[in-house]
Amino acid sequence: MKPQNKRCFFAQERQHIIASPYKLIIRLIQMMLAVVIMLSLGACQSVNANAIPLQPISDDLANDTAIQLNLIAVGDNLIHGPIYRQARERTTDGSFDFRPAYQYMIPYLEQADLALINQETPLGGTQLGLSSYPMFNSPQELGDQLIELGFNMISHANNHVLDARQQGFFNTIEFWRSRSLQKPVIMAGIAADESDDQLQILEVKNLKVALLAYTYGTNGLKLPSSSSGIVKYINDDLMKQELAEAKAAADIVIVSIHWGQEYQANANTEQKRIAQLLADNGADIIIGSHPHVLQGVEMLTVNASEQNSRQVPVFYSLGNFISAQNRPDTMLGGMAKIEMSYDLLDKSISFKEIGVIPLVTDYTGSYKNITVYPLSAYTPEQAKAHGVHRSYSNFSLEYLQKIFTERIPLEFQIY
Numbered sequence: 001m002k003p004q005n006k007r008c009f010f011a012q013e014r015q016h017i018i019a020s021p022y023k024l025i026i027r028l029i030q031m032m033l034a035v036v037i038m039l040s041l042g043a044c045q046s047v048n049a050n051a052i053p054l055q056p057i058s059d060d061l062a063n064d065t066a067i068q069l070n071l072i073a074v075g076d077n078l079i080h081g082p083i084y085r086q087a088r089e090r091t092t093d094g095s096f097d098f099r100p101a102y103q104y105m106i107p108y109l110e111q112a113d114l115a116l117i118n119q120e121t122p123l124g125g126t127q128l129g130l131s132s133y134p135m136f137n138s139p140q141e142l143g144d145q146l147i148e149l150g151f152n153m154i155s156h157a158n159n160h161v162l163d164a165r166q167q168g169f170f171n172t173i174e175f176w177r178s179r180s181l182q183k184p185v186i187m188a189g190i191a192a193d194e195s196d197d198q199l200q201i202l203e204v205k206n207l208k209v210a211l212l213a214y215t216y217g218t219n220g221l222k223l224p225s226s227s228s229g230i231v232k233y234i235n236d237d238l239m240k241q242e243l244a245e246a247k248a249a250a251d252i253v254i255v256s257i258h259w260g261q262e263y264q265a266n267a268n269t270e271q272k273r274i275a276q277l278l279a280d281n282g283a284d285i286i287i288g289s290h291p292h293v294l295q296g297v298e299m300l301t302v303n304a305s306e307q308n309s310r311q312v313p314v315f316y317s318l319g320n321f322i323s324a325q326n327r328p329d330t331m332l333g334g335m336a337k338i339e340m341s342y343d344l345l346d347k348s349i350s351f352k353e354i355g356v357i358p359l360v361t362d363y364t365g366s367y368k369n370i371t372v373y374p375l376s377a378y379t380p381e382q383a384k385a386h387g388v389h390r391s392y393s394n395f396s397l398e399y400l401q402k403i404f405t406e407r408i409p410l411e412f413q414i415y
């Protein structure tokens with residue numbers, strides 16, 4: 001199944017987003033004028049071979065000094081009991097197969113150079129005993145299957161990272177670090193000790209992409225003072241320092257941040273303040289999670305009045321990637337999609353497409369068959385048979401579409 005982009009927008013000029021039909025019309029007129037000029041120049045050239053050479057309409061067309069990168073990002077991978085029990089029921093040897101739950105995401109992941117996920121539950125492993133809300137612990141097979149699906153940037157900076165206590169925390173780190181030695185995958189937001197606390201950089205298409213990750217808290221849980229473990233909490237000074245290091249060592253800096261208030265439709269003033277601080281200090285892309293529902297998208301401007309002004313997309317919350325929550329609005333998640341071009345000469349990023357693809361977590365009665373779908377492939381019949389429909393009779397395809405169009409500005413809707 002191919003993702004269907006019924007609506008998307010493209011930027012034709014560096015650092016500028018063309019969002020409105022009015023601007024598109026102007027751009028079309030500009031292109032037609034350029035063609036007329038080119039034709040007249042071409043006529044001159046046929047007379048005089050030394051005439052002014054043709055200029056390409058867009059420098060991107062002839063520019064081999066730019067590298068194209070696609071990023072997708074999803075929100076909270078919240079592994080409740082029914083999700084890991086269903087994964088276990090799919091095998092006969094006691095192992096776990098989560099892949100069918102995510103099968104409709106494969107076409108999107110296949111196209112991505114960078115794929116970021118907030119792994120909301122620790123991968124402490126079965127030896128510690130698996131658990132669901134409020135103190136989660138998930139099997140490590142999940143991590144391997146996320147890599148197999150195509151995720152290569154993992155954030156563990158979230159409020160559940162200490163749920164499986166110190167052992168679950170260290171098992172989680174050990175798991176990802178061992179995978180990083182074998183595969184192109186990085187994990188940020190937690191570290192085993194100071195020597196393990198290295199800037200996480202993924203090399204893709206000869207570019208260095210850094211991932212920083214921070215959380216507002218850990219549900220009141222703390223590592224013992226004797227522990228060497230490190231959790232990256234939101235802290236202005238720490239974020240500024242790490243952004244400076246990341247900026248110096250990498251070409252592109254992505255920040256995953258766990259913030260805001262659960263179930264709120266809009267980002268709060270603190271999220272907005274932190275987002276601007278991250279952008280001002282070098283973040284190129286900001287991906288938010290934690291509220292379990294979709295919040296808005298915005299382009300922040302850095303150095304507005306100066307020549308080196310740039311724009312930074314912030315996705316305030318992508319909601320859940322998967323969950324067995326039971327509020328109707330938590331069934332709608334988002335997949336951020338960014339197509340960008342990195343200019344090797346001036347080391348700038350230009351965004352070609354930025355938006356959110358709506359996703360829906362589906363399950364029938366008693367949390368059966370929990371599966372993520374793109375909303376564009378979800379049917380009214382499925383919505384009617386959804387497990388939440390019994391307690392929320394207003395749950396329908398239209399309800400999901402309505403929330404999506406209310407939360408995500410039109411120019412960022414990819415649907």
Ligand SMILES: [Zn+2]
Nearest residue numbers: 158159160290
């Ligand atoms: Zn959270």
